[in-house]
Amino acid sequence: MNTTTYTQSLQERIVPFTSKDGFECNLINVRGEKPPSKSPVLLAHGAGVRANIFRAPVDTNIVDYLVAHGYDVWLENWRASIDLNPNHWTLDRAAVNDHPQAVKTIVEETGYEKIKAIIHCQGSTSFMMSVVAGLVPQVKTIISNAVSLHPIVPSWSSFKINFAVPAVNFLTDHLNPQWQIDSPSLAAKIISLVVGLTHHECNNSVCKQVSFTYGTGFPALWEHANLNEATHEWLKQEFAYVPLSFFAQMSQCINRGHLISVDNFPNFPKDFIAQPPKTDARIAFFAGQLNRCFLPQSQIETFKYFDSLRPSYHALHVLDNYSHLDIFMGKNAAKDVFPLMLAELEKTV
Numbered sequence: 428m429n430t431t432t433y434t435q436s437l438q439e440r441i442v443p444f445t446s447k448d449g450f451e452c453n454l455i456n457v458r459g460e461k462p463p464s465k466s467p468v469l470l471a472h473g474a475g476v477r478a479n480i481f482r483a484p485v486d487t488n489i490v491d492y493l494v495a496h497g498y499d500v501w502l503e504n505w506r507a508s509i510d511l512n513p514n515h516w517t518l519d520r521a522a523v524n525d526h527p528q529a530v531k532t533i534v535e536e537t538g539y540e541k542i543k544a545i546i547h548c549q550g551s552t553s554f555m556m557s558v559v560a561g562l563v564p565q566v567k568t569i570i571s572n573a574v575s576l577h578p579i580v581p582s583w584s585s586f587k588i589n590f591a592v593p594a595v596n597f598l599t600d601h602l603n604p605q606w607q608i609d610s611p612s613l614a615a616k617i618i619s620l621v622v623g624l625t626h627h628e629c630n631n632s633v634c635k636q637v638s639f640t641y642g643t644g645f646p647a648l649w650e651h652a653n654l655n656e657a658t659h660e661w662l663k664q665e666f667a668y669v670p671l672s673f674f675a676q677m678s679q680c681i682n683r684g685h686l687i688s689v690d691n692f693p694n695f696p697k698d699f700i701a702q703p704p705k706t707d708a709r710i711a712f713f714a715g716q717l718n719r720c721f722l723p724q725s726q727i728e729t730f731k732y733f734d735s736l737r738p739s740y741h742a743l744h745v746l747d748n749y750s751h752l753d754i755f756m757g758k759n760a761a762k763d764v765f766p767l768m769l770a771e772l773e774k775t776v
Contacts (some may be wrong), residue, residue, distance in 0.1 A: 473548030475669030557755025644719030
């Protein structure tokens with residue numbers, strides 16, 4: 428069993444970039460004591476969090492691990508990031524405007540013409556839109572976690588997103604797990620009350636509201652047994668504003684069984700499985716068997732789709748004892764998960 432802890436002094440710099448529609452985003456470039464010996468890797472976070480979600484207070488997080496293995500790490504804060512200005516984003520807007528510009532910026536900054544990416548949840552869905560549309564041809568190896576082209580959710584989540592979210596929309600245009608700490612409006616107070624009455628799985632108020640917001644389960648995005656106490660406390664500050672515009676699009680995608688676009692951008696697919704993807708990237712799909720945000724079948728279906736187009740080229744990993752975000756935040760992820768990701772990154776495309 429490998430229990431190595433990768434401790435070294437990390438240096439970071441923030442590299443701002445302007446998306447194609449003028450929205451201000453940034454990249455956080457993280458390097459170790461020695462210059463990187465391998466290609467850049469872009470990491471894209473999910474909805475209502477930020478790039479820092481990849482840096483949980485565990486012995487070795489994914490950033491530590493990648494840097495220790497020679498990679499040049501670039502954490503993307505795209506428009507869903509809680510570190511940026513709140514906005515009514517959609518997957519389309521991120522796919523067309525943010526991710527291509529982030530990739531372009533990394534290529535310009537590093538001189539590498541080919542890069543790799545690790546993409547999670549709505550960072551994965553929106554980035555995969557960019558991939559399928561042919562907007563990020565420089566990305567040749569992709570690790571996708573939790574969901575990509577086929578969002579499949581538990582039945583209770585489907586009910587909430589189809590019926591509860593439109594009802595909530597009469598009261599507010601966004602949700603925020605921070606409301607469980609401070610409820611500034613009537614909508615916040617009502618939702619916090621509902622969470623308080625229905626979620627009793629732990630004493631972390633943000634953890635409970637995250638589960639209510641994003642899935643079905645107690646909790647929905649991780650197994651408590653997979654988190655150390657420091658991470659369970661740390662996550663209180665890592666979840667905030669998420670617009671209902673995202674949930675409205677995801678509802679349509681769930682009902683269709685795969686990703687569709689809603690913003691009518693020119694030369695951008697309406698349906699993301701209606702035509703072959705415009706990419707030669709190799710994709711490794713990861714899923715937690717215990718995921719109650721997006722069921723593991725989500726990744727299984729997308730893997731089947733890509734495998735049917737190019738057999739034995741892509742890969743699939745379904746991890747028995749993991750859920751959604753604990754694949755990155757888990758106290759044992761450095762020995763259970765990261766070596767699998769590293770092996771996929773280092774396969775020759």
